[in-house]
Structure formats: structure tokens, C-alpha cells
Amino acid sequence: AIAVGRDPAPLATEALRGEGATLINAAGERFMLAIDPLAELAPRDIVARAIHTELAAGRGAFLDCREAIGAEFPEKFPTVYQYCRDAGIDPVNEPIPIAPAEHFHMGGVLTDASGRSTLDGLWACGETTSTGAHGANRLASNSLLEAVVFSARAADDIKEHMPDGAVMQPVPTGEVAAGGEPDPAAVTRLRETMTRDVGVVRDRAGLIRALEIIAELEGDCLSTRFRNMLTTARLITAAALARTESRGGHERSDFPGSAETWHRRTFITLEEADAIAAEALSPTVESVFG
Template identity: 55%
Template sequence: MSIQNDDLTRNTDDVVIVGGGLAGLFCALKLAPRPVTVISAAALGQGASTAWAQGGIAAAVAEGDSAEAHAADTIAVGAGLVDETVALGLAREAGARIHDLLHYGVPFDRDLEGKLAVGREAAHSARRIVHVRGDMAGKAIISALIEAVRRTPSIQVIEGYIAEALLTEHDAVAGLQLRRVGDTTAKPVTIASRAVVLATGGIGHLYAVTTNPAEASGLGLAIAARAGAVIADPEFVQFHPTAIMVGRDPAPLATEALRGEGATLTNDKGERFMQARHPLAELAPRDVVARGVFAEIAAGHGVFLDAREALGVHFAERFPTVYASCMAAGIDPVKQPIPVAPAAHYHMGGISVDAHGRTSLKGLWAGGEVSCTGAHGANRLASNSLLEAVVYAARIAEDIGGMPIGAPARLPAAPIIPRNCAMPAIAEANLRVMMASHVGVIRDAERLAEAVRSFAAIERDTGNIALRNMATTALLVAASAWTRRESRGAHYRTDYPIERSALAHRTMTTLAAAREIAASLYEPAAARTAQPIIA
């Protein structure tokens, strides 16, 4: 829908959802027939990580499996930080949400008996991943939901606008400041609402090597943090071990399901190296595999995913998306191993939410990757992300559905921003390179401190709003990583390589706390003291 600025600068009693991916669209559909306005920076689905998801959705729907077993696997992978009640609730609601997606037209794979076909992925104790044509779950899900949204009259979609700030009054959300994508000079517009749902995705594009689209730059987390929301576990970033290294940004993904079907990781000498690192070898938790791949590359070796024996001529049929990505780059995975490397893939941290998706700010909910529910802990179990998105989107819709929400009495004042200059490409590139080198797969105090100081300076001084929001999220991740002086799950530090039982609790922090950490790192080294993790 094409909307003029004057149309946007208004009060509304609509629920406003920011984000056109799985969580945002599913929530909008669940809220029907209540009026909803969906704000999407790109055309629906195009800027969403959902469409790129290859693995599928984890759900204990097969005979012999159970929600309790699914929750146990989730808890085991989360390195001591998973909220067990949340994990069990997620697993128990999986079947109902799969049914919803089937109702919306998602063509999940079925076996010869007509039952849902399930596959196995790393660290799952059973075959419980529901797929669409092997590796096309994300694309099929988002396509079905877009079609359902387009035919739902209670949902208004506004495409081509980015939410660059939350507007608040007395610790409650009052609306959003919006700007047309790519327009750095026009006056921003505002939309006033007492009910805002952030479903803006993750932070992968803050890293130089990522599987995420450009829109996944931490925007939702940043604007919530700048409005004062509590942020949970931002230091925990999952790196997918097998991004396809063919010079593309974002990097295409070689789904974990390939390893589930028997593909192996080898170095440039043809040697398998994961067997010596973990009893599950290629099916070890993602953080273990990512560090194994990273270590081989750091030692000067190339790393390859070899599916020739496991899949052979069936590769294209079983994994058409990966096959197309490889062939487009001149690699035939039927005959050749695929060059791979770790890439920023999923953020376990995010805006802290409760069991209903409510944030610490009244009138603000968050769902999908921008949120942190406690389900993933320090390391996400494969294919739990899409499940979490639909479960919490449904919960948010149910929570809002029972609330009378009136329009604000007046349009809230927009934040005072002296200017909004164009973002130099070099500034964004430098930030992404520093995130990869200093806040990446392997971390240490010196590089983390340098990153914290750099991001704090950008967040304070830049005149570009998009860069400021990127730096805000980068600062939160780096400051919390500097504070957590241990290695746990996806967070690994060479100077603190051991998991410490005393730190087996989640991080709860704010932008103000991250700024204080940055300020402390400008002091002489002898005067610095460790900042406590806010439990």
C-alpha cells in the first residue's frame, strides 16, 4: 500500500506491528478481525530472515516423541540458561501452531501414509523437524502467510517505511517515528498508538559475514533500548557453522539438515576434524561445530561440507535451495565439496519479554528474533526459532485481544535529532568488520574493550540515525560480552575459556548500563573493575 506522509501522521487505535516476517504476519493474522497496521521496511517477506530459513520447525509430532523430550533437548543445548518452564511451554504448543500454519496453506512435507514427515538436526534426540521440500520451509511459510494477510481486510500493510524511534510517555509506548526507506533528508513522520508489537528480526547484518538479510541490523532492539526497555542476553550470538563461502553478502546457507542426512566436514586435506572435537562430530551443538570450523580456518585450512556420499545425485531433489546457491557460484555439490565458514546467523538475546510477549515498557510487545523469551539460553537448538516466533506471536495476539486499547490523546513529541546525514558506506563496513573480528566466534577482553569504546563513540556522535541504531545494538552485545567473564554456549572467550557455575544466570541490562561500561573502559586499566551482570 502506498501511504502519504499526511496519512501516517495521525492517531490510531490499531495495533501497530513493525516487521513483515513470520512473527509479525502470524500475529496480525491471529489478531483478526481486530484492526492491525503492519509496517514493513521492504516488501512483505523480502527483508525477513524467515524466508531464508532452510531447516524447518521443530515439533514433537511423530510417534514415540514428546514435548518433554523436545524441551529436554532445548535445555541441554542452552548451556544452563534456558528457562525450563518456557522451553516446555514452547514444545507443548508446537502441534497447535503447526496446525495453524497448515490452515494458512503451508505445504509441509508428508510421508507415504500422509503423516507429517520429520527430519533430524543437530542435538535433537529424535526426528522432529517439519520441512517443506527439504530446505524450503521458510520461503513456503512466508509465502503462505503473505497470501493470507493480503486477503484479510482487517490488516493494513504499509511497505517501504522504517521505524527509527519509539515514542514514549511516562514509561509507556505512545507511537513510532517512521521514515521512508532510503530518504535521509525528508522530515520523519509519526504514528501514534498505545499498542506496538516489534517483530523486526535479528542482528546478523551487524557482522561482516552473515546469513541474514540487510534488514537484520538490530533496529528493533536498538529503538527499544533507546526507549528504556530491558534487554536480555545480548552477548549470545549464534554463528552458523556452514555458510557457503562464494563471495556473496549475505552468504548463502548450507542447512544443518545436510549434516543430519550424513554430510561431513573436511579440511583442505580431506580430513574430517569434528570427530576429535565432540562425540556427535558434525551433529554436535552449533557453537561447538562453529568453533571447530573457525579453528581450522584460523590454522590456514580451507573447510568444506562434503555431501557427495550422503546425497549424491539426490542433492538437487532433497535440497533445491542449497543446490541452486552452489550451482550459481559454479560449484556442483553432487561432484564437489562445498566451501564453508561460520557466519552470524541467530541472536539468542533481544528485548526481554515475559510469557505473553510483554516487554518492560507498557504497550510494547516483542516477538520473533528481536525478543528474548528465555527459550534458547546461551545456544539455540536447531529449528526452534520459527517455532518460538509462531508460539509467541499467537500469545501476543491473545494478550492484546483481551485488552481495550484507546488512541493516545495527542501525537507524542518526536525525539530531538539535530540532523540525519547520509551514512558513509565505510562507516557501516567498519562497524561490521569490527563486530566480526572483535565480537565474533572467539572473543577476548582486549578486543571486546576496543569494540565497546568504538561503538559507544559512534552511538554518541553520529548524525545518521540508521548508523546510530546499529551502534546501539553493537554496543549492547559487546558490553555484555565484555562483562560475562566465562565461556558459555555460543559465547567463547580465550581469556576465560571455562564455564563458571557462579555465572549460570541470564543477563538483564539496559542501554544506560552499557554506556556506563563503555565509560569505565576509558579509565586507566588499573582503576577498572568488572561490571556485574544484572540478574
Template identity: 55%
Template sequence: MDRITIDGPLILGAGLAGLTAALSAAPRQALVLSAARLNEGCSSAWAQGGMAAALAGDDTPELHAADTMAAGAGLCDPAAVTLLTREGPDAVRRLANLGAPFDRTADGGFAQSLEAAHGRARVARVGGDGAGRAIMASVIAAAQAAPHIEIRENARAVALLQDATGRVRGALVEQAGALIEIRAAAVILATGGLGGLYAVTTNPRAVRGEGLGLAALAGARIADPEFVQFHPTAIDIGADPAPLATEALRGEGAFLVDVFGEPFMARYDARGDLAPRDVVARALHAERAAGRMTFLNAIEAVGPNFPHEFPAVFEACRAGGIDPRRELIPVAPAAHYHMGGVWTDLDGRTSLPGLFAAGEAACTGVHGANRLASNSLLEAAVFGARAGQAARDQAMATMEILPASVTPDLPADALNTLRAAMTRDAGVVRDAAGLTRLTGLIDEMERSQGLSPSLAAAKLVATAALDRRESRGGHYRADFPQTDAARRTFIEGLDARSLIAAE
């Protein structure tokens, strides 16, 4: 087996959080592993809405923080929210300085959209719905030009390396069918979320919670894994993954209708189409469970302007045989974002020495039980930079590294069974019967296949969801619809049934 040693951080993931961390690690050497080609297979590139930040004269970080806390349904960490919203405007400006082509107003300011649960129009956008890919293109160019950064594509970690003290010392990596041992001063997990564990998702299929599982298998503290956000308006054309109809469309005046063309959101919430995502997703779920198809009507709000105002949505619709300029867009809820993840402090440190996490793989406490729209890219930029700076200061350890064990991925048929079960039993609406059935399936797969990182991630979500006997944010229990006293979930390792701790 080949062995590589780098005098700096090893960064697992090449989305916005990972590349921002790598840039911030200068002048230390940084090695970035991308499981796919750059700007492919990462959720950052697929983000449509943009970055939420208090950039306008009538907005403040405090107002942004208040909206973030309200969406988080009592579980946000106030210190993390304050940091995010205070540092957010400068994070957007730094990306603009790297070349990210944010839309501008006539006076040169940032053009900003209104999205659900925001009290102000504060989402800085690119090309209407192309923020993620355009921002990533600029960050990738900066990372490729940085002399301290090496990027390896089509390389994925299959286990973390640790010494006898539990300190993380690197990773065992698979590339071109061979295993490579990479030793490093620190490891930063920036592997994204776990939407690919669901049969209906807006995320790349390969994003299946592997970073979360790797950390849990190594004994890291996991926070709030039951909280999964379902975007209400995935375009329902049978594609896997499902294309996204950005929330900015509703901010521009598009609205949800039933098969008869009648609006229905007012029956579910006084805020209507711009209610928080969890509310809208449950409304669509209820309509569809009652046999009523759901659609987004953007004909009057956008109409002929679709090709240049929302080109990504327009092309996705046309690929599905729909012309959104004159036709309704069929939409359905889909797994979109994981609020939980590997617990970190405000500098990306996990509970394991030598291990850091940033972006969707991490749980900073910013999002609580329900992420506010367009806070995800902002979190990746703000906390990715902090993780890179903190990891930069780690010294190389010298203790002997223990052998790493590797559990193969689930076979394709087993993965498809798991994805269907996650959508059915740990989806928009949950109950004890479904979650018990799901945990039983996961246990059976663990006995027959072993506990791979992705299966470990699914186990964390299902077990914590079964334990939380209330409804809050993205977690809705049909058998426990009430909201109880606020508490977070923390799990040490993977014996989740006995190690769930509440605060």
C-alpha cells in the same frame, strides 16, 4: 507530518512472528509495516531447516524440552521452554492448515529430519530446505486475505512514540522519504535479529538489530544481548550475505572435512558433525585460523539427489561455481541468530507498557545461551500468536505524546567498518582486547554520528560480551574459557556499563 491512528496494534516487521501476531489480533485492526517487500528482507523466509516439534509417535514435548534446555547451556527459562514445546505441534498443524506444504510421509504424517543436538528426528521440513519461504508464502496469503490487517511495504520505524509515563503509543515511520506519525493501542516489535551488523552473516543485510535498538533507546529491558549464534556451514563463496548450507545436510550424513578431504570434527567433540552449533562453529574457526580451509562433503550422502532434496543449497552452490553433487562445498561460520533481545514475558509483554516483542527481536528465555536448531520458526509462530492476542486487549491511551528524536543511520562507510569490527571482535571467539577495541570504536561512532538504533544494538552486544567473563553457548571468551555459575544479563536502557544486572 502526516498522522495516522489505528485502533489496534502496530506491528513492526512482516516475518513469521509479525504476521502471526497480526492474524492473532483479530478482530482488532492491525497495521503491519514491512521494511522491504513481503517475503524479502526477513530472516523467516530464508530459513532452510524447518520447524522442530514433537510430532512423531516416538517423541514428546518433554524430550524436545530436554534437548532445548541442554543446548541453552543453563540459561533457558524452563517455563518458556515448556510452553514452546507443548504448543509447538499445534503451531505446526495450524501452519499446515493455512497451506504450508510440509513434506509428508507415505501415511500422511510429517516427514522430519534430524538436526544437531536433537535426540529425535523432529524437524518438519518443506522441499528439503525450503521451509521458510514456503511457510511465509502461506502466512502472507492469509494475512493479505484477512479484513482486519493492513500491510505497508517499504516502511520502517525510526523511533518509538511515548507519553510522559513511558508508555509506548506508536512509532515514527519513514516511508517514501517522508515521516509519518502512527499512533496505536500497542506496538509489537517483530523486526528480526541483528546478523546484518556482521560482515559475514546468513541474514539479510538490512536486518541490523533496529527493533532491539529502538526498544533500548526507549528504555526497555534488554536480555542476554551477548549471545549470538554463528552457523558453522555458511557457503564460503564471497557472497554478502552468505548462502546457508542447512544443518539437515549433516543430519542426512554429510560431514565436514579439511582441504585434504579428511574429517576433523572427532578431534573437537565426541558427537562429531552433529555436535551443537557453537561447538562446530568453533571447530571450523580453529581450523581456518590454523590456515586450513573447511568443506562440507555431501557427495555420498546426497549426491545426484541435490536438485530436488536440497534445491536452495544446490542453486546457491551452482551460483558460486560449485556442483555439490560431485564437489566439496566450502563452508565457514557466519552470524546467524541472536538469542538475546528485548526481554518479554510469556505473552510478549516488554518492560514498557504498550510495547510487545516477538520472534528474534524478543528474548523469551527459550534459547538461553545457544538456540537449538529449528526452534526459531517455532518460537516465532508460538510466541507471535501469544503477543498478538495480548496486544489485542490493549486499550487506546489518551495522554499527550512526547516529541520523538531520530538519529540517522550510519553512513555506508561507517557501517562497513562496524560490520568488519563486529565479525573480528565479537565473533565466534572473543577476548578482552578485541571487545575493548570494539567498544571504543562504537563509542567513537556514537560521538561523531549519534546513537542510531543499529549502533545501539551493536553497543549492547559488545558491552555485555565484555562484561561476561566466562564461556557459555554462543559466547566464547578465549581469555575466560571456563564456564561459571549460570547467570543471565539484563540491561535497562543504554548505559550498559553501569546497568548490567546479573541473576
């Protein structure tokens, strides 16, 4: 993402690296060369961790498009170009400050090959689902597979199984959920917590700290919409705490290697996530705050 202080941060398409743009730090060093043979074209998780490391070390991280794209930037990538210009950056002549960003979570609603969920009458497709198409990493091109192939399969399956003359009941729109809109300060705290403790690099102490904060925010929550956000955050955090290894986009600094026992797809229910959180936050467990 383009690190210009906007929330949400505008995304810099991965196609820029595909065109030959390089990743550099404030000293102009191409830090990916020492990390992976594919350099800037390494998988997303490797690139994200490398950027995270440069930022954490205070060296900064930038996407340098000057040589690879240069004067063609406005024509080839007009949306990203406008994002940069709105932030006072000229990507034709200067590097773009960046930071790791995530605009979806890995996995999602469990479906079969026809898009059926475990809830009768509910089909799902696209980035909201867990189809197994991505493995342990999020693969950009496979999102097209999810959007096109699985949506067509779901549509065919719905047509085949919905009774003739069935009346669909659309979800009401335009109504404020129970409890009203979320408290902006609480949303900010949740997002900062997830970025810090459940982000690019994780460990047990940070994940337990995140569960403590999620539980605290749930105690004061009146908004249905915010409670859904907290539920999603708890599912992700509990799943990350349970997986005691590193694999693909899941990096545990306290479990840096991959374990064969975890070489499989995993599924988690809210009940299981609650149990993991309850055990982690038990008074018998030493507090991560000391």
C-alpha cells in the same frame, strides 16, 4: 554460510548435516571427529568454533555432501543448490567452502510469557526477543516455538487488553530515517570489527578494542539507522565483556571455563552498557593498543 565472497553470505541449511553431510578441511580430514562424540551433529557453538579454528589455521573448512546427498542435492535442497551453482560450485561433485555465520543475535527484547515487553503497548515475539527458550545456545527447533507459540500468546493478550475501538498507529514506512542512509564504509568497518573481536571467540583485549571503534564511529554518526546498529553492537559487546566465563555460544579465550556465579539469565540496559564501556575505555585503564 557458503564462503564465496558474497555479502551477506548465503546460508547452507543445517539440514545438510542432518542428512549426513560431513565437515572436512582442505586435506579432506573430518576435523569434527576429534572434537565431539556427535561429530557434525554437535551443538552449533561447538561446530562454529571448530570451523573457525580450521580457517584460522589456514586449513580451510568445507561441507562435503557428495556421499550423503549426491545427485539428490538439486531436488532436496534447491535453494542451497542454486546458491552454489551461482558461485560456480557443483555441490553434487565437490565440497562447499564454508565459514561461521550469524543471522541473529542471542537474546533480544525482554518479554514475558505473553509477549509483553517492558514498554507499555509493545509486544514482541520470535528471534527479536529474549524468552529464555534457548538457554545459553541458539536451538534451531526452538525458533519454531518462538514464532508459533509466543506469537499466538501475544495475539491473544493484545486482543484481551486493547480497548474496544482503539485506533492503531502504524509505524511509517518508506521514509528515510534522520540523517539518511548509513555510510557504507562505516557499516563495513563495524561489521568487520564485530566479526573479528566479538565473533566466535572473544577476549578482553578484542572486546575493548571493539568498544573503542564503536565509540569512534558514534562520534561521526549522522544516520539514525546506523546509530541503532551501533547501539546494538555496544549492547552485545558490553554484555560479552561483563560475562567473565564461557558458556554455550559465548566463548572467552581468557575465561575458558564456566562459572557457577554466571549460571543464570542476564539482562542489560543501554545505561548499563554505557557504564561498562566507559569503565573499559577510561584513561586509567591501560590501552589494549599498548
